[in-house]
Amino acid sequence: MSEEGGVSLKENLLTYYDKLQCDPCCNSLLKQNFTKDVIEEIGNKVTNSGCTLSDCIKSGVENPDSSTGIYAADAESYTLFAPLFRPIIEKYHGSIKHPFVDFGNPETINFANLDPTGEYIISTRIRVGRNVEGYPFTATISRDQQEALETKIKEALTHFDGDLEGTYCPLPGMDDPTRDQLVEDHFLFQQGDRFLQSAGGYRNWPHGRGIFFNKTKTFLIWINEEDHLRIISMEQGANFDSVYKRLMRGIKILEQHVSFYRDDELGYLTFCPTNLGTTIRASVHIKIPKLSSQPNFKEFCLGLNLQVRGTHGEHTDTKGGVYDVSNKRRMGLTEIEVIREMYNGITQIIEKEKSL
Template identity: 40%
Template sequence: MKSDKKNDHYKKTEKPGFSYPCFSSNAQSIAKECLNAEIFSRLNNLKTQSGFTLYDALKSGIINPDSYVGIYAGDAESYKTFESIFNPVIESYHSINIRELEKHVESATQHHNNKDHVKFFPKHKLELPDPDPEKKYIISTRIRLARNLDGFPFTTSINLKDRLEIEKIVVTALKKMPFQFQGRYKSFYNESIPTGFTKGDRFQEAAGINRDWPVARGVFESDNGKFAIWINEEDHLRIISMAKNTNLSRVFTHLQTALESLEKNLVFAWDPLLGYLTSCPSNLGTGMRVGVHIKLPKLYKKKDCLNDAAKKFNLQIRGTHGEKTEVESAIFDISNSQRLGISEHECCHTLHKGICSIIEMEENINI
């Protein structure tokens, strides 16, 4: 499964005159805030085995001054080679202290006497009451996991040969899924691209993620419409469990069953400290985004109140169709923000508690 050889097809981005300060004065990213001349000098001449450089990591944030995170990893090695910049970015985004996280991981490892105890998706049941029993607000529930295969460069740095190999490996694993996940893989290169599965945005374009599009891209969709895997988008896999209802526990259980099968046939890139390794450091840890599409006509007119509630429960509010889109018909996409330093169950509990509070606000607020 692994492809540890040097990434011969991907050539590192040459940037004549690349020097510090490299971000524009109006750049807003966390990476810009964390980078200084000393870190830049120490890292600028380094590269990973796949040829990934500091400029490659920062390129998207440099080209797009409105980037929020402003840095991507090119492979698992990036988080070690460039840890002087990645660690402060990770601490800032996830509101976590790396040293404290190390202590937590060490304690957990000693308790379980096995570093591998968090390498697999949790098996124990999630039980949460329905946050919207009258079905007045929540339109749909969705859980998305970001995963990369162990031993391959990430989509920011991968060559075409390895990208095709990943597609082949994942499609083979999908054929072994249980009956409730029966469906079909649609290659974007050979078939029309389904609605909602578009080429990456300008941030991903600048990071190199869109290279060779649409070759080796595609989506597997189950016949019942409750499960999908997007192959070779921002990460090798985006694993999605969804339902047009308010039952978060059931959506989570469906995902558990899927991961139990996938983990028998796929090995994911993982680190004892950082969890599942992803192209964007915002997805490190569980790699899980638990979210709902929810209609909030009153809070749509009181967005400051909604934003305050989201901040209190560490939630992210996005537009109707995801990040950097507008809110249409007062329908928000609300999800957990923190993924690192907490468990998959805690991600779900955080969202559930926050959504319950937001629904209560929607019902009681005066406009």
């Protein structure tokens, strides 16, 4: 029987089970689906890269206020520990079946500017997460694997040209002026999220991590943050069209040099199961003081399949009626369908703000 520090894997999981069930404040998807039958069925299994079910649920146990409570320690976790992952994924996404990749035809896509006067939308940002085949996810990757992965990605970055051509800055040894500028631009990812910390997301920090950005800083890639890659297209204003098409071009170039984990049912595989499917998070920082003061503001956004956060990300506050509004659905839709749903939702938010 596999053991962790002299305690069997199942015994350790039963301790986790008791802790979750005894916490009246915990209502995570993990708690709802983590049963003794699940422990009996998959509690002693270990993936080929050495990941256990304990690795996947540790964050949810240490942070009972987590809404989901589970991370995939590696790509195989999604299949080996499917009796726990699948019901959580289906509950969160409302689907367990994802369509084929379809970003749409860039020649026919034409998103009009939603806010040409700049009265409401401050900035637009679209990102995707990707994990590279052959490497464990962030929680269990070794230093040597991180270094090899960073080298592989750096080589792929040399194939960007034109407006995508840019500079790679590794986090270790970053000089003060570069660091200060990236902080000022809100580009520098850092430690600090306790949910990610407990999940092992800062393993070997800051080794093997870095940031790539083009000359205008409208195209960025985070390396070995939460996922192996976070590919980001962004700019000031409300030009969805240019932001989306830039992202499409960047992904297409990367796919010619790097292979990414993807499952026929779950879509692109990510460290956090909430990002599965297209992995797309399209967001705007939008100033809506009238609408946001309404008691049903967040419910209104949810009705449009949109999610509201503070302007500095999840679990942060906001000021002056400015919010980060993004798509909630990532699975069960194609990439172009996600963007259209987001675009149409923001259109309705602006119309509602104008009417108040």
